[in-house]
Amino acid sequence: MELTEDQIFALAPDEASKKAGRDLAVPSKWVSKAFNDTALWGECQGSGSKPYQTQVDLGEIAFKCSCPSRKFPCKHGLGLLLLRARQPGLFTDSAMPPWVSDWISKRSEKEVKKVEKAEKPVDENAQAKRQQAREQKVGAGIAELLVWIKDIVRNGILTLPEKGAPYWDNMARRMVDAQATGLAAMVRNLGATNFWNEGWQSSFMDNLLQLYLVAGAYQHLESINPLLQQDIRSAIGFSLNQDELKQQDGVNDTWLVLGKESRQEQQLTIEQNWLYGIKTNSYALILQFTVGGQVNHLVLTPGTYLHAELSFFPSALPYRAIIKDHSMAHPALSGDSPGFNNWQEVALHEAQLNSRLPFRNEMPFIMASLKPVQYQKQWWLQDQDGYLCKIATDFKQIWKLMAMSGGEPLSMTVIGKENNYRPLGVWYQSTYTTI
Helix, strand or coil: CCCCHHHHHHCCCCHHHHHHHHHHCCHHHEEEEEECCCEEEEEECCCCCCCEEEEEECCCCEEEECCCCCCCCCHHHHHHHHHHHHCHHHCEECCCCHHHHHHHHHHHHHHHHHHHHHHCCCCHHHHHHHHHHHHHHHHHHHHHHHHHHHHHHHHCCCCHHHCCHHHHHHHHHHHHHCCCHHHHHHHHHHHCCCCCCCCHHHHHHHHHHHHHHHHHHHCCHHHCCHHHHHHHHHHHCCCCCHHHHHCCCCEEEEEEEEEEEEEEECCEEEEEEEEEECCCCEEEEEEEEEECCECCCCCCCCCEEEEEEEEECCCCCCCEEEEEEECCCEECCCCCCCCECCHHHHHHHHHHHHHHCCCCCCEEEEEEEEEEEEECCEEEEEECCCCEEEECCCCCCHHHHHHHHCCCCEEEEEEEECCEEEEEEEEECCEEEEC
16 A cells, blocks of 8 residues: 555654654665565664664554554654655565564464454354343443432532542443443543633533433433434443444545544544535544554545545434545635534534434534634634634644634634534635644
8 A cells, every 4th residue: 555645644643753754754764674565664773773673564554663662653654654655766675574574474364363253153142142241231330320420419519629530530440340431431531620720610510411411311221212322322332333334325425524633542543533525514523443553544634525425323413424435535625615604503503413412522513704813811713793602722723723814714614512612624725724
């Protein structure tokens, strides 16, 4: 698989890795470098006596390096790929040395075992027993969680800032033991509240009530709308077989990639990609998960169009999706941006969304004309009718937004919910670009 420079940079875990990768994409840094149809490898001289052995599986785009970095891919992997993309003539086509062939062989063996496991007949009785056992564990864990939540309400929340990390970690671990990983994440989110920030009580209670709503709904699952049942199970941590999802009819459209964000959870990289369907006027969230040195099969670049068929997960509010089929992307050059005209339209739309899925996560919205303004020592987004919405406090790119805006309104994509939004991208000089 040949990657462009943009696709290689999209693999970088952070900006520091991009810069370090650029610095290593020069021939003088590499003691040796070679490739074949299967892999790309090289030895990069570091500060030690022995060079770092760097290798890339070209079939699945996975990395391995002998350097001590815990980033995936590391700067050596990025540098090697960049050098190959820029100066392919420097690489000799040769047989793999043992340190590369051994790694490739182990990866091939894992793939074979994975295929054999997938082709093995499913024991439906055993599967049903496992599912029933998990349902019981989840139910028992939720019963404890609801008591814990009610205790918080009975005792009052003003003493919560005095609670230590174990108070939250213990309940999160209990949810993991109950195989309710989604609830565990929601508990950790409660514990991550900035209790020393003015007004923390409001956001904390919103999150606590959302947790209570999901946990309580599970106890009455059979009486709830089937699509909403899927949302509740997903929020708790039950997964859906994506192979089965791909068999369903999808939604064909031309999708604009609005933005991308990645986060690390131990050795797992979670990549969020937000898309907008031009014809269907719909939004989609594509999640991609990678472990260790693996790289996503599909690189989605913000600001490009993707002709694709998407299969949406069953939901009362279809939003998360997987890509069944797609064709080559090309730059989005149009300055036209459909969407909402003011914050009042967004508020009305959000009220409709909340009525369908009251515990939904943040979503993107395209706004026709927004201008960043400063008011009471804070930054806000002002619509064309003069209404203001505060920019989320964690948004750090206000300088870039101001430079693009120049004090004038821009068509913009924002992401968030209720009264908490941050800019994601703008139409600048007739081109969509992320901030």
